[in-house]
Amino acid sequence: MKYFIVTFGCQMNVHDSEKIAGILEQKGYERASSKEEADIIVFNTCAIREGAEDRVFGNVGALKKMKKERPDLIIAxxxxxxxxEQTALEMKKKFPFVDIIIGTFNVVKLGEYIDKLKESRKKQVEVFEEGDIDELLPYKRTSGENAWVNIIQGCNNFCTYCIVPYVRGREKSREKEAILSEIKELVKSGKYKQITLLGQNVNSYGKDLKNPCSFAQLLSEICKIEGDFKVWFMTSHPKDLSDEVIDVIAKEDKILKDIHLPAQSGNNRILAKMNRKYTREDYLKIIKKIKRKIPSVRLTSDFIVGFPTETEEEFLDTYSLIEEVRFDSIFAFIYSKREGTVASKMDGQIDEETKRIRVNKLLDLEKKIQKEDNKK
Ligand code: SF4
Incomplete structure (x- = not known):
């Protein structure tokens, strides 16, 4: 029996797909090289942008014919x-041939849903509201010499444009000992040269633990593990990036001098409307500190253009922030309305053409900066 996984979205999802692969291999499935040769096809979906959701609907819909020809094929x-919940129900109604529809927290029970489906021949649809971190699940790692290690799941920040806190729940940190022993095993295996720590907001790590441990302390302890490996992490929230973390990055050779710090906007009114809890001045202060303490740092960031009510002047504040920091690379996104978020109900939605023009201006600026820096 063979499986094929289609993954949409961020690194958290890529890592979740490694977990899904581990669960399926534990059940005796082997990886298939195409959907055609698979006995089970799993779509691990993303809700962050409308385009990602449309692609999922398109991809799942395209399997209707295959399922008709091979009724035993399992589609999850x-x-x-x-x-x-609303999207799960829409999926169920629109694509009656899909066998298993589950949320992010139910993935740990995928094996049980497959068994129940085979026994009862009844569609399995279930969405849990919350879930604990399961330390016992196997992972089938697929990212070459890089190993993803989840340190915290969920998010408490509720940025007004973001769906993550609604679909990944509140922050839950893994126990420090569990993380350290996972990394020790990975390093000992000799297969991995890079350990990437994952979380929606890694800087928040440990605040919820019974024995609190800061992200800086965790990084220091990881660096004490013997072996030839590098450490990286994503993603950081500027309001939680402490001096302690910057100092550890500066001091430890094992930590890559590569910081991804999403700014999202360079305008204070828009940052407040986004509920980012820092100002342009705060952000620039952190960047100054990072550059001073880590002169070789490689800085990257995320930006959203066309947030509701963003004026041309306010967009130009984002433009000037990028000019001032001179990031090594940026990810610029057009604001996409997500049902269920605060921003989706805001007045003053910006038209698509204006958003497109603004995002292109940022990308042109990025190219210009990179060209100048490459010349240097
Ligand atoms: S910090 Fe903001 S953007 Fe990042 S996951 Fe949490 S709510 Fe979303």
Missing amino acids: VCGCMTQK
């Missing part, structure tokens, strides 16, 4: 998109 849809 899971992840952030189906964590939203």
Whole structure:
């Protein structure tokens, strides 16, 4: 029996797909090289942008014919998109040939849903509201010499444009000892040269633990593990990036001098409307500190253009922030309205053409900066 996984979205989802692969291999499935040769096809979905959701609907819909020809083929849809109850129900109605529809927290029980489906021949649809971190699940790692290690799941920040807190729940940190022993095993295996720590907001790590441990302390302890490996992490929230973390990055050779710090906007009114809890001045202060303490740092960031009510002047504040920091690379996104978020109900939605023009201006600026820096 063979499986094929289609993954949409971020690194958290890529890592979740490694967990899904581990669960399926434990059940005796082997990886298939195409959907055609698979006995089970799993779509691990993303809800962050409308385009990602449309792609999932398109991809799942395209399997109708295959399922008709091979009724024993199992089709499962899971992840952030189906964590939203309304979307799970829409999926069920629109695609009656899908066998399993589950949310992000139900993934740990995928094996049980497959068994129940085979026994009862009845569609399995279930979405849990919350879930604990399961330390015992196997992972089938697929990212070459890089190993993803989840340190915290969920998010408490509720940025007004973001669906993550609604589909990944509140912050839950893994126990420090569990993380350290996972990394020790990975390093000992000799297969991995890079350990990437994952979380929606890694800087928040440990605040919820019975024995609190800061992200800086965790990084220091990881660096004490013997072996030839590098450490990286994502993603950081500027309001939680402490001096302690910057100092550890500066001091430890094992930590890559590569910081991804999403700014999202360079305008204070828009940052407040986004509920980012820092100002342009705060952000620039952190950047100054990072550059001073880590002169070789490689800085990257995320930006959203066309947030509701964003004026041309306010957009130009984002433009000037990028000019001032001179990031090594940026990810610029057009604001996409997500049902269920605060921003989706805001007045003053910006038209698509204006958003497109603004995002292109940022990308042109990025190219210009890179060209100048490459010349240097
Ligand atoms: S910090 Fe904001 S953007 Fe990041 S996952 Fe949490 S709510 Fe979303």
